[in-house]
Amino acid sequence: MKKLLVKLFVLLFTNYLLNVKLCHVLTKKWKVITVKTKDYLLELKNKSADELNGELVSAKKELFNLRFQNATNQLNNTARIREVRRNIARIQTVITQKQKGM
Numbered sequence: 001m002k003k004l005l006v007k008l009f010v011l012l013f014t015n016y017l018l019n020v021k022l023c024h025v026l027t028k029k030w031k032v033i034t035v036k037t038k039d040y041l042l043e044l045k046n047k048s049a050d051e052l053n054g055e056l057v058s059a060k061k062e063l064f065n066l067r068f069q070n071a072t073n074q075l076n077n078t079a080r081i082r083e084v085r086r087n088i089a090r091i092q093t094v095i096t097q098k099q100k101g102m
Contacts, residue, residue, distance in 0.1 A: 040087070044094045052098070056091045059084055 044052065063084045069075040 041090060041094070044091060045097075047094075049095065049098060052091055052095050056088065056095070059088045059091060063088065 044055075047055070063081065066075060066081045066084060070078060070081065075081075
C-alpha cells in the first residue's frame with residue numbers, strides 16, 4: 001500500500017512540475033515564487049538601510065491609502081492591498097537580516 005501511495009505521489013508531483021509555468025522557480029521549501037518577486041527581493045537586498053526604511057515608509061503610506069480607498073468603495077483592484085502588505089513584510093525581513101548580519 002505504501003509503495004502505491006509513493007508512486008501516486010511521485011506521479012502527481014511530476015505532473016505538477018510539468019504544468020508549472022516557465023515564469024516560476026521552485027525554492028528549497030517547495031514554495032513557488034515568481035521571477036518578478038525574486039527580482040524584487042534581490043533589488044531590496046542591494047539597497048542600504050536608509051533606502052529600505054524609506055521604501056518601508058512609502059509602502060505603509062500606500063497601504064493606508066489603499067485601505068482608505070477600499071473603505072470608501074473607490075478601490076478597483078483590491079488584490080493590491082495584499083501585494084503591498086506582502087511587500088512590507090519582505091522589506092521588514094530584509095531589514096532584519098541586515099541588522100543580524102545574515
